[in-house]
Amino acid sequence: xxPRCRPTSGYHGIRAWPSGRFDVEIRSGDERIRxxxxxTAHEAAQAYxxxxxxxxxxxxxxxxxxxxxxxxxxxxxxxxxxxxxxxxRRQRELEQRLLIAEGEEALRLEWARRFSEDVAAxxxxxxxxxxAKEA
Numbered sequence: 001x002x003p004r005c006r007p008t009s010g011y012h013g014i015r016a017w018p019s020g021r022f023d024v025e026i027r028s029g030d031e032r033i034r035x036x037x038x039x040t041a042h043e044a045a046q047a048y049x050x051x052x053x054x055x056x057x058x059x060x061x062x063x064x065x066x067x068x069x070x071x072x073x074x075x076x077x078x079x080x081x082x083x084x085x086x087x088x089r090r091q092r093e094l095e096q097r098l099l100i101a102e103g104e105e106a107l108r109l110e111w112a113r114r115f116s117e118d119v120a121a122x123x124x125x126x127x128x129x130x131x132a133k134e135a
Contacts, residue, residue, distance in 0.1 A: 011045040011063045013052075024048050028055055 015023045017037075022044040024035035035051060038044040045063035052062050059065050066072075112119050 011041055011048065012061060013048040014041055014044045014063075016041065026051050026055070 013024055013026050015025070017023060021037050021039060022041045023037050024044045024047050026033050026035065026048060033051070035044075035047050038047065049062045049064050
């Protein structure tokens with residue numbers, strides 16, 4: 001049987017697309033597991049090796065042979081990219097809301113520090129309302 005050829009990317013399980021991105025796929029029995037698309041072949045190979053390690057593959061079938069522990073294999077896998085524009089928009093919106101909330105909290109604390117008598121009066125007002133509702 002002739003030796004298997006490596007793909008054009010130079011790594012196991014990595015397929016180069018004409019767009020310049022790299023697709024990662026690993027097989028487990030009869031099933032193909034698609035791991036995603038990456039900007040560089042090196043990142044794609046790292047993702048492949050991390051999953052190959054978790055599947056119990058031998059180091060000979062991996063792209064990087066210097067991985068000896070599970071921790072090293074998990075460190076290979078890059079963080080998953082934000083996939084869609086909608087998810088990117090939601091993430092930006094959440095970050096903006098957090099910034100606004102932090103600013104409002106800072107203003108509220110400053111107001112409470114400067115006008116402590118107003119805070120005491122407001123707390124007394126709400127305490128009276130709670131007592132009135134219970135009666």
